Amino acid sequence: MAAAGPWPWPWAAVAGAVAALLFLLLLWRRRRRAGGAGRVCVAVLGDLGRSPRMQYHALALARHGREVALLGYLQTRPHRDVLRSENIRLVPVAELSVLRVGPKLFQYVLKVLVQSVQLLYTLLRIEQPSCILLQNPPGLPSIAAAWVAGLWWGSKLIIDWHNYGYTIMSLSHGRSHPLVLIAEWYEKLFGRLSDYNLCVTDAMRKDLWVNFKIKAVTLHDKPASYFKETPLDLQHNLFMKLAKDYEPFKARAASPSADRSAFTERDGSSGSVLKSRGRPALLISSTSWTEDEDFSVLLRALEDYERFIKEGARLPALVCVITGKGPLKDYYNGLIQKLRFKHIQICTPWLEAEDYPLLLGSADLGVCLHKSSSGLDLPMKVVDMFGCCLPVCAIHFECLHELVKHNENGLIFRDSQELAKQLKMLFLDFPSLEGKLHSFRENLRASRQLRWDQSWDQIVLPLLGNKE
Incomplete structure (x- = not known):
């Protein structure tokens, strides 16, 4: 990306503070040994309940006997398999309320700074992991925070690239907006600091190498085992449950049987479920x-x-x-x-x-x-x-x-x-x-x-x- 003139003062201050912190951490790392074998932190700066791929990572790690710290926002309840796993511990990150004081650039810079401190503080409070597996996006500021935490713990950083954060930002701000350009620079710089990289398509794997000089392995999304065709009995139970709250699932016409939805009905004598006519x-x-x-x-x-x-x-x-x-x-x-x-x-x-x-x-x-x-x-x-x-x-x-x-x-x-x-x-x-x-x-x-x-x-x- 071509230089766009001197950085605004907030970014220069941030860069200086980060450089000083990293220097201290690098000195500290020389005295630390990698540890945390068997422990992995799976992190996303987003809602865990709406991050199925990261939940799948956590479950796969737990299945192989790893202790998993699953870190993110707890807005939506994760899948019950995650909640029931003895090897997975949820590590909540408090979601920040939107600051509405000052110019939007100031609000954004302040939000990034606070999120950086908050996420880094949370990452440094968990038990020492051997690896941090991070979802991107959102990558700003999570990639930098995870990398710094990796330096502290002596752990590897794996980034799972679902998309690019700067292209998502461009939907709202436009491709040439300064924040979008900064986000692109940030992803390219800090993305190269990871130890390993996963991505969701072969097209993204090629693009990461051509434009970011990042080597990645394609891990296509695959359905979990519980995504399968639903037997008629379970269909009927689900439809009857939804019919209590949602009109479209209720039976279209009056029926002598109360055990009927818009799509299915249970035979009163045999107990079998059939799809409704019409x-x-x-x-x-x-x-x-x-x-x-x-x-x-x-x-x-x-x-x-x-x-x-x-x-x-x-x-x-x-x-x-x-x-x-x-x-x-x-x-x-x-x-x-x-x-x-x-x-x-x-x-x-x-x-x-x-x-x-x-x-x-x-x-x-x-x-x-x-x-x-x-x-x-x-x-x-x-x-x-x-x-x-x-x-x-x-x-x-x-x-x-x-x-x-x-x-x-x-x-x-x-x-x-x-x-x-x-x-x-x-x-x-x-x-x-x-x-x-x-x-x-x-x-x-x-x-x-x-x-x-x-x-x-x-x-x-x-x-x-x-x-x-």
Whole structure:
């Protein structure tokens, strides 16, 4: 990156303080020996409950007998397997409230400084680890803090690159904004200080080497073992549970049996569960409600789907479930409330961690709106859907082909009109076991894709060395 003139005084002060601290730590490190064999810190400066890949890392390490300090924000409850593991200890990081005093640049600099101290303090209070496994992004200031902690402990630093933080910042500020340029410089500089690097796609591995001179190993996201097709009994139990709070899951018409949802019913005499006649199709989209996912694309496609039915197309009614949390959820909920659909119902529940895989395994089709800010990462939500043998329609971006094979396990679309046509084509024969939707599901069943544990053991375990 070309020089942009003298640094603003806050950054110069920060650089000086950091240089002095690092000098002292380097002197200290000469007197310390690496230790903490068998202990690993898995860290993310984000919500642990919404960081599934880092939870998977922790579970894999625990499975191999490592003691894991899982560090991050505790906003959303992690998966119960994490909570039940005797080898995993949650290390909460208090989330900072937004400072609204002074210029935005001052607010940001102050936030970074406070987060740096807070994260470093937390990292230095855990038991000495042999390794710190850190998620990026967010990398500012977590990479520097983790590296300094690694110097203190004499432990290795592994960065798991999910994306680039500076490309995410550019969505809000623009590519040439000074903060974006500083963030890019920071990631390039501190990223090179890691001992090992993981990344989520082959495209990112190549880009890390070409543009950052960082050697990384690709660890593709893989579904955990609990992402699988949901048996009918469990589907029915889930639908009945959701029907207590969400109208779209309730039975459409009065029924002599109270044990009936919009999608399933239990036979009173045999006790067996059947799919309801004339049931709607269940469409699910998981979103983080951020700027890199244009949810209006799905809404416009649903408007076209409604129009197809009004024009006489023999299509099923739809229940569209959108899960997730994020800053734009209230905005899009406002748009949803203004829609006047007769054949489509939309709900936006927040599901318990254990219910989300069950819902994916019960759905008929998934929709992914994730657009990578860098064009180099892949949506984990699609990985989870494929684990449940759920076909997907996904919006196009550069390296999506590493995951979604068009016309094989799903479809790729570029705009709302193309998505609407795909929904019409896929649901035209619903719920018949003929047509594309069924063949996509059969292809996913036949693929027998590698699961997370197997992939992790092959790629990550060798980096950690033998446990002493």
